[in-house]
Amino acid sequence: MKHSLLIALVITTALQARFQEEAGEAPRRFVPPSEAPSIERVRIGLPAGRGGFNAGKSRNAVWTPVAITLKAGSHGVPANTYRLRVEAADSEELRYHYPVEVPAMEAGTEQTVQGYAAFGSDDTSCQVRLETTEGQWIQAKSQAARDPVGIVRDQDLLFLALGTSFSSLKRAAEKPEAADKAQGVDAESETGRRQFAFVEDVEAMPDRWFGYGGVDVVVLSTRDPQFVARLAQDSMSARRTALLDWVRRGGQLVLTIGSSRREVSRELLPRLPLVDAKVTGSETLKAFPALSLQWCKMGVQKAPLLNMEVTTLELGNGVHVLVREGDRPILLETSCGLGRVIVTAFDLEDPKFTNWDGQLSFWTKLQQEISPLVAPRGAKAVEGVRWGENEERDDLRDQLRANLEAFEEITPISFGWVALFIVLYIILVGPLDYFILKKVFKRLEWTWLTFPIAVVGASVLAYVAAYSVKGEELRTNKIDLIDIDLHQPQESKDPNQPEHRGNTHRSSQLYGHTWFTLFSPRMGAYTIGLHPAVDSWTDKVETGTLEPTFHLLETGVRPRTGAQGMFAKPFEFAFDASSVRDVPIPVWSTRSFGVSWRAPLPRKAWLDITDDGGTIRKAREGKGLVGKLTNRLAGVEWTGVCLFYRDRWYSLGSIAPGESRRLEPLFAADAQGQGKKIAEWFNDPTQPLAPGLPLNPTGRPINAKFEMGRNGYSLMKTLLFFRATEKPIRSNVGLRDLDQTWRAVSRPEFPPPINPRYRDEAILIARTRLLCDRAEAVSVHPASPSRLWLGAVPSESGERPTMPGILTQETYLRAFIPVAD
Structure with a gap:
């Protein structure tokens, strides 16, 4: 028996190698465990200084380092031979993988490599799997749930x-x-x-x-x-x-x-x-x-x-x-x-x-x-969700996600209607069925036929009603916040940095923050990528440099749904989290993501701050600014334009494409409604940054109720200057890095000067018109600074697939403008 199994294994291996050779592939080689490296230790989080190697600090719902110590086998480790997969779960208990390259190692040596994971809740565990680049499993090391002290x-x-x-x-x-x-x-x-x-x-x-x-x-x-x-x-x-x-x-x-x-x-x-x-x-x-x-x-x-x-x-x-x-x-x-x-x-x-x-x-x-400003805990403290409680949290990140999950022409069905239909269904398949068969047809034995007919009919009716309410098209809500730094960055003399390879280290930089939610009308697995709108918004960047970074837009609390099925395949992040592959989205459900990306501005920047006298500069008397702003973003109007300078804000209204606006009138003695304190900006009656009527490039009708429900702009105002709100009523957990209040207010200095000192900088805030139309028409519109890829990723496909369904696009701008003397 043993000899038969051995012969069968040899024949199978030989046939597999033969088929791979005929297909033009390199034959897979079985790697004995003695030759492969081994996983010695795993630490989740940043070193905490106590508890040895295994002690670490980590947060939920953000990328966390996972330090993996490998020991090479007796033959060493050649380059590009092995890989690691870090497996964890999101807040819905769906498993995912993050890949890690295993470097070349000499025989018998140890080396620590960094993987990353984002944990959906406190009790989420982590597993690290070692395999060959061809997929042969070598070793798996499970890590128990993180120590609560380190969370x-x-x-x-x-x-x-x-x-x-x-x-x-x-x-x-x-x-x-x-x-x-x-x-x-x-x-x-x-x-x-x-x-x-x-x-x-x-x-x-x-x-x-x-x-x-x-x-x-x-x-x-x-x-x-x-x-x-x-x-x-x-x-x-x-x-x-x-x-x-x-x-x-x-x-x-x-x-x-x-x-x-x-x-x-x-x-x-x-x-x-x-x-x-x-x-x-x-x-x-x-x-x-x-x-x-x-x-x-x-x-x-x-x-x-x-x-x-x-x-x-x-x-x-x-x-x-x-x-x-x-x-x-x-x-x-x-x-x-x-x-x-x-x-x-x-x-x-x-x-x-x-x-x-x-x-x-x-x-x-x-x-x-x-330290970032932390809002005091109130009645809706961010403490997680207990069994039976709603998942409503009073945090800006969660409010942003809730805003993204509000879709045009999709009205949430209240629990009252659901309860009513359940009662009607019970009456239909129970007492009503019994009454009709007994009193009308006098054939109770027909229940073997009428019962399945009633069940199937009710199910079909429910699906038809759901499709009529929720639709059959993929829908996407997307928000882009574009930060541009017009200060020339300090040049790095490190030739190994990716920005040097892209020749972008001398350019002013654009920092993109993208959040989007997909509503899937059917059960599916989605592969998603993103790239900036090159030439109009950003300059070209070499492939492989300044890649976007994806993450799941989550709360980091207990799961909203049940656990993943036993045989379900984990979805995968690409190396460096530059894309995500095969993310499952159930029928009529949503999934939210965040993407951070960076690129150089075009040589002819779409925000022009020059005039005949040079760039924007201080007025001679020391009060106000001299210069002009020009909108050079072709085909895109800026609305709700505001300028922040020295603890005050000034309204510029809307600026059409190609239009210039002088700054001197903002600081004139007779200027009406200008120079207000920053704290007044959040509740100003003119509602700067309000979306207004949306644009629909193809002429598709817009649901009026949907227009009235767009309140993401108020959240965005708070995110931009969170500390300036003075007494915030919401916490700001996952988006603290967007708060730039310190750049707009006076800076402390000791010994105190006679007059307050400020940064030589002005901050411009604006938005573009809201877009809501066929997804492809919105994607290629000049007001869209980034473009989603569905079904492919930019690094593997030369042409972006046509974006299906309906897309709603909101774009906000923030520019940091140096002020000359």
């Missing part, structure tokens, strides 16, 4: 320290909480906890920008010269690129430049251009009165900070001084793309600083300055 809640803030443990940072966070509890105030229940992760090894840093998705603030220490040198190596290019890209997309980072200033200046900053500043040397300051008495608000009775070495810096454009001792700036602030960088010109681990009585006050003030 960062919605209202919590996560600080990530790179290059050090920063124990003083954690102590500063714990001290106010302890004081609150001593006074009987439960700070955690109001605004959440401050949690911390620590990465002291460069290789443990995420190698993809979305690996920082759960982080609120990164603190990058450069005190250790070995850490700086390691981070600056060519082999760590992916780690540097990930960190820089995360900051440019809205991340917040604290950078220390102290004793390793030479290594930072010569090796790190040229490859990681976070700030436009040049290190010129160092100087020992005898005292720090501005830092001690004004920034930290310490009493004169406490010991001051004395005789500490600081780095001397030559500041470039856009760098604002927060604290200055004499003529030496020691605490700085600047923008990096959409992100915010605070620079300390001294080591935060210098013994003179760590032994100083005011260090905890310093950290507390710094955390208050750079």
Whole structure:
């Protein structure tokens, strides 16, 4: 028997190799387990500093690093031979895969690679599977559900320290909480906890920008010269690129430049251009009165900070001084793309600083300055959904998804109608059937025939009614927020960064945020990709550079539906999450996604800020701006145009294609209704950014009720300047990085200047007309900055498939405009 099985296996393998050879494929080779690498350890989340390798911090519903340690077999690991699949589940308990390449390894060595997963709920588990590139299963390692202590809640803030443990940072966070509890105030229940992760090894840093998705603030220490040198190596290019890209997309980072200033200046900053500043040397300051008495608000009775070495810096454009001792700036602030960088010109681990009585006050003030605003928990606290409760959450991300799930001509069926039809159905198949057969036909035995007829008839009637209400067409609601940074980005001298390969590092950048929901009229599996509208909105980018990043637009709470079937196939994200394949959507159901993408602006940008006198500049008397704005986006009208400058906002109305608008009248003494405070913008009676009547390029009729229900613009206003709402009534969990209030208001400076200081920058907000029509007509319309691919992905297909069904498109614009002197 054994010999027969062996012979059958040999014959089967030979025939398979023969068929593959005839088909032009390389024969698959069986890999013995002794030759394959093995999975040694798996850690979910960012290192937490305790509990060894397995301890990690993670959030729900955002991409989370999964560190996988591999050990090579006796024959080593050739390149392009194996791959890993990280498997997890979304909030509906549908399983998915994220692929990871296995690098070449020498025999007997260990190496840690980074995978990523987004967890749908607290109890979602993770499995890592090792297989050959041809699909042969090698090993699977299951990971138990994450430790609840390591899960960062919605209202919590996560600080990530790179290059050090920063124990003083954690102590500063714990001290106010302890004081609150001593006074009987439960700070955690109001605004959440401050949690911390620590990465002291460069290789443990995420190698993809979305690996920082759960982080609120990164603190990058450069005190250790070995850490700086390691981070600056060519082999760590992916780690540097990930960190820089995360900051440019809205991340917040604290950078220390102290004793390793030479290594930072010569090796790190040229490859990681976070700030436009040049290190010129160092100087020992005898005292720090501005830092001690004004920034930290310490009493004169406490010991001051004395005789500490600081780095001397030559500041470039856009760098604002927060604290200055004499003529030496020691605490700085600047923008990096959409992100915010605070620079300390001294080591935060210098013994003179760590032994100083005011260090905890310093950290507390710094955390208050750079931490995202967290709305207090109210009656609808973000705590998850208990059994039997509705899933309604008062968070901006969830409200955005709810808005996307409101489809034209599809009216939700209330529970009352459902209950009524259930009662009628029970009456039909029960008492009514019995009464008719007994009293009319007097043939109760016919129930074997009438019962299935009644069931089938009721089912057919229900399906016909549902199709008449919900329709038979695929429907898509899509929102694009386009951020453009007209500041020239700091040039990176790292040739390995993808933006260098695309030759885009000298161009102003466009950052796209796309959210969309698909309504499927039938059960199906969807393959989805996205690319920007090249030439009109963005410049061309080489294939493989600046790929979009997909994620599921979810809440991170318990599932809304039942678990996935036993034999259902998991859907798959592409490498780098640049697309998603075979996502199942049940009949008459929806699925929501988010996409983040970046591209250079065209050489002839569609927002022109020049006139005969140059770019937009300050007025001579110091009040207002001089210059003009021109809409060069062909065929697209801007509506609800507002300009934000120095704590105020100014309305420009609508700007037609090719039209220019001078800025001087906005600041004139007789200007009516201009120069209002930013807080008044959210509830202004003129309703800036309201959608108005939609455009329908093919002339398709629009449902009037649908027009009245579009309120996404009010959510978008809050997202753009969340901190400016002062007392937000909703929380902002997953979209905190969109808040750019800090760029529009006065900046703190110590010693305080005579007049408030502002960034030399104006912010333009606008939207395009709402589009609602046949999906393909809307996709190719000039007002659509990104185009969805259904059934194919851009990296595998040269031509985009025709978009089916109906598409509703909303587009919002935000431009950061440098202001010249």
